[in-house]
Amino acid sequence: MTKPSSPSLPMEYSDEVAAAKQRGAPIVALESTIITHGMPYPGNLDMARSVEAIIREQGAVPATIAVIHGVLHIGLDDAKLEALSKTQGAMKLSRADLAFAIAERRTGATTVAATMIAAARAGIRVFATGGIGGVHRGAEQSFDISADLDELARTGVIVVCAGAKAILDIPKTLEVLESRGVPVVTYDSENFPAFWSRESGLKSPLMLNSPAAIASFQRTRELLGIDGGMLVANPVPVESEIPREEMEIYITRALDNAASEGISGKAVTPYLLDNLFRLTDGRSLETNIALVENNARLAAGIAVALAAND
């Protein structure tokens, strides 16, 4: 008599990622909300492809994560990546609703929080994104604090970003990360970056200058039995940055627009990104793409350094 098999999670690896896992090659996770909710088509597809290519050039394997018709995908082949980049109405998934999308056979893109959960489950330790969610300006009224911060505190994945988006309250975001015990390491700079700009006006809590040093810091945390994630902030390259003072003008306008249209909840971040894209005549998007590419390069370096010491 055969025992009924226990139900298993509908999770599928791309061929490339499955092969990488088999041989113990370094893998870098990538989120998909940035594709469906963060950038317009076709710029989103160009970005998704170029980020994957950069990770391969650095000797690692990219794993873009998304839920497609209820299946949690770890790595998307090019046809799936292209289809996702054109999908209208995909859910934006965080810890609260990742399982909902799978159970209800829906299609959804993973935010930083949901991508971390999926990456950890797939044994992937490094993840590249653009900017994390954080404490929104006016959070003392709206209570809008991204679930990304809680996820960083509890899930052991290194997240490489370009700092917190300047649409957020960056001092409060750093305070929450500190309270929750999340190390914030800026790569090769003393200043914590603000996504489109290299500086936020705040010093970074920690600084390291090489992927090997970041890998060694992470190993030491593991030896101490400290769980939870790490945030690595990588300033946007000088030639692609939009200076803080200039960006602030657009951000103030975008926030005003969001307030007068009554935008709230999950819609806030996508609305602001889209509004800034218009207000800057597409320049914010060019910067966004450049910084994600830059983060992918560093994340691959960290993944390679971690794998070298396994």
Ligand code: PSU
């Ligand atoms: N960074 C980008 N574009 C994005 C995001 C980050 O360059 O679209 C997304 C990420 O998926 C992040 C999410 O997790 O925005 C945060 O949304 P919220 O503020 O609703 O938690």
Ligand code: MN
């Ligand atoms: Mn929010």
